[in-house]
Amino acid sequence: MSRFPNRRVSIKDVASAAGVSLQTVSRVVNKSANVAEPTRERVLQTIHELGYRRNEIARNLIQGRSHSLGVVCAGLDYFGGRQINGGITAEAEIQGYSLLLKEHQPSDPTPPDTFVQSLLDRQVDGFLWMLSDNTADHDQILDTLVKKYGLPVVAMVNPRNPDVPHAAFDNFSAGLMATRHLIERGRRRIVHIAGLPRSWEAQERVRGWRVAMQEAGLPAGDDRLCYGNWGPEGGVAGLQELLVRHPDLDAVFAGNDNTALGAMLEAHRRGKHIPQDIAFIGVDDTKGAGWFFPPLTTIRQNRVEMGRQAVRMLISMIEARFAGEETVPVTNYVHPPELIVREST
Amino acid sequence: MSRFPNRRVSIKDVASAAGVSLQTVSRVVNKSANVAEPTRERVLQTIHELGYRRNEIARNLIQGRSHSLGVVCAGLDYFGGRQINGGITAEAEIQGYSLLLKEHQPSDPTPPDTFVQSLLDRQVDGFLWMLSDNTADHDQILDTLVKKYGLPVVAMVNPRNPDVPHAAFDNFSAGLMATRHLIERGRRRIVHIAGLPRSWEAQERVRGWRVAMQEAGLPAGDDRLCYGNWGPEGGVAGLQELLVRHPDLDAVFAGNDNTALGAMLEAHRRGKHIPQDIAFIGVDDTKGAGWFFPPLTTIRQNRVEMGRQAVRMLISMIEARFAGEETVPVTNYVHPPELIVREST
DNA sequence: CTGTTAGCGCTTTCAG
């Protein structure tokens, strides 16, 4: 077998078969003007016959760009987590960009910089950053990417670095909306089981809860707050702890749907009726939440739309860069929360 | 701004800075033998100072291979679905391969061949095939890939094409195991709410259920079987229908955990006690299943391990190909089911 | 042990 088992028909093959120069074929392929119609036809015919397709690698080399995006994400296996979604793949496809995927698992000691470098070696034109901000070196790596290399980056997480545009969820409003809903439903002793304490998203939701409680004149001290891990385990442990402190609590705002799932299980085990004894609300509207027992009221986070927006922002930055424009400030996209009322409240 | 905003330090820069030829730098970078130690040191030093990194695109071009894998998957958003996972990303990373991701959404009319071609244009060395077999042209595309192009492909789905090695779950044994567990628990009137009727995986699980029932001398006719859509909706509808046909059913084998989730919700709504009145078992062990109400007994499918195996198989095929070996038959990997007993049975 | 030459497949520039 040849050393190049994957060799395909090249532009040269087409050129000689059609009796024209490489240049002409290139022009036809790239839909450049200056080609006589008969020539164009003939070349197109040859291309079709030979099944020619442009080698993107070769094109990348000479153009100094790859039409591909580096995606750095965390925890693909993480249930309901921050991950690559249909919005991202679909939008990239529409715009003619490919996706190079790297995953940084939370347990992985490899610094994320390794992934970034490896992506850079493959000449990605920009980065879609989906690592959560509590990863080691997070801020510094983003800084290097943006300041030193001047590369386009769009984050779908903590926009702590003001130089990095982001497409993110309005976590604060989500917390506000969830808590207000519980209050409107007549609940007064509302506790909050938050996500990971070091997470910006968790903190914002906590803040929303606090503000909503305060504006209603309800207590929202640290004794009514508990941190978990975004998983059901955290919900179980959180409700246990909060019931010790406040046996009379009448509603739980869970940091996300998974936390709510665990908390509801714990409530069932204690013979509490949902929502009569305790109401529950989550955040995310993960697939499945509508079939929890009881179906969970939640704040929907449309991650597909967010992904779509992020890709659009990133590509517009890339195109501007290659067009030689100065760095244009890109406006952030903040995704609004949406209340989905079901039977748990 | 230059036409090449992403230009980096090249091998040429290193060569002139270190006062050696391109070749010597290349040899150092590729850890080739024939380099004098002092020279090597000096080059390494220069590389470090200049922050040189090899341009993989250029390397790909001349080597005719890209050290990247094309991943064609279905429904990233699909809850608990067949998707790219930590096993895949981690194993590819370890072996020094990149992942180029394409998603074919079920609703997308674009033929999957488009994705395949686009991946080929980017010179992927092989394919990880995660499209379900009911996609249009599925078999034909795989055939072309393998027979015509002779490209390495590993499937994580329906191994209907014997030329395509696969890393798949033992769906039949899963059905057998689930049903036997229910029988051992003393259940006799066991119904099955399966997945999509056209899916091979669903059919295999159905077959497992049938065999287990028959070997126990229990009835397993079509009247005790119902097809869904792998989602909770299917579980709700399925249980409703089966309860009409068999009001005395005492156990449900759900095609997957999501189906079980929906079916359990419907059971709760009818005031049935789980597992006293009806026992439930699922397949998958999705994150969350352990916190359903009640926690779901299920057959675990370790997709991370399956992903890892698939990547290993694929890379070994690729390496063999580039080493000039004849196509070596790769042994399939069949992942064993694992029973996880919880409170729903 | 080291350097030179050629060329992967393509696009860009410049001549005709």
Added chain:
DNA sequence: CTGAAAGCGCTAACAG
């Protein structure tokens, strides 16, 4: 409108 030449960054083959 078309072609020739140069070269993106790298590695393979061959000299020395």
